[in-house]
Amino acid sequence: MAEGRLFVISGPSAVGKGTIVKEIMASSTDISLSISATTRSPRAGETDGVSYYFLTKEEFKEKIDNGGFLEWAEVHGNYYGTPKAPVEKLLAEGKDVILEIDVQGAMQVKESGGEGAYIFILPPSMEELKNRINNRGTETEEAIALRMSKAAGEIAYLDRYDYYVINDDLQEAIDTVKAIMVSEHQKINSKSETLLAKFKEVK
């Protein structure tokens, strides 16, 4: 029954998905975090294969051509993406994999046939999301308005997801994501044959 499962966790920027994922990772050794590939230069303290897989543009483009990414995007002249092979290897080993990703990326993963549980992290309200963006204190009013309109556009994809979790109380949000992860493993779906075989041996 050891069967890894992919959990795609996304939501608008500043909703707190990074913190939720970090806490879940810290609480379990059975879960792996998908590592992104990028063509940008490593910053101080970043290690290849831990922070990111650092690739040259040529390597990245070749990987795109070979269908080596679950999703990828070009941002300000650099490429970012989720390499397919490491995720598939972990799943085959029976490990759960978390992919923390923006909505556009999550939709790419889904369209490329990435089977998994898609979880959307929501703010308690749009007002509260605005507060959280404001609290970072680094944004101009124009930038905030842009982020808010981007967030609204992302939330419109909610019905393409399997689950939603409202990040009001952080610990409650973490526990709820964990419950979804437990529950997903208990789904019968295509497993019933394997399960039934186990109980065929009536003595």
Added chain:
Amino acid sequence: MAEGRLFVISGPSAVGKGTIVKEIMASSTDISLSISATTRSPRAGETDGVSYYFLTKEEFKEKIDNGGFLEWAEVHGNYYGTPKAPVEKLLAEGKDVILEIDVQGAMQVKESGGEGAYIFILPPSMEELKNRINNRGTETEEAIALRMSKAAGEIAYLDRYDYYVINDDLQEAIDTVKAIMVSEHQKINSKSETLLAKFKEVK
């Protein structure tokens, strides 16, 4: 978002579903347990509307004719069933309802269109189920063989359920059922419109 959900918990006799349900009920006041109706006489200490709804055969048959049961069965000349109205009332009030029921009853509820999460409690193995039946110490060998063959027949319905939970470690089984109950409330399904409306008010 207050929306009650029906959890149908079933599995073979002696698998421990009664204990699991009792522990879940004890740990939460937000969950209601569906109360069965029966035509058998009340035993000492049993209260109408708490232990069972005690009905006459005439009342019971009239209720059957009026489609008043989610499921019912005749056992040794007495009728047992799950009245539809109290369950629907609780769900409408936003309460979760647990229906602990044998596989035959669960399949009747499902066929009558009872929307809910169907959870099958499994033993760790058929050998262990036999041990648990044996440990009750009240059964002849023939009765045990009959129960085992009945259990095997019930487990064959596994693929009609949404979730399975193996009752090996009791506390783990309880926690897993609880996780499924939490997770079911986070499903987006038909909720996305209500959710989206909430986030339409971008300020």
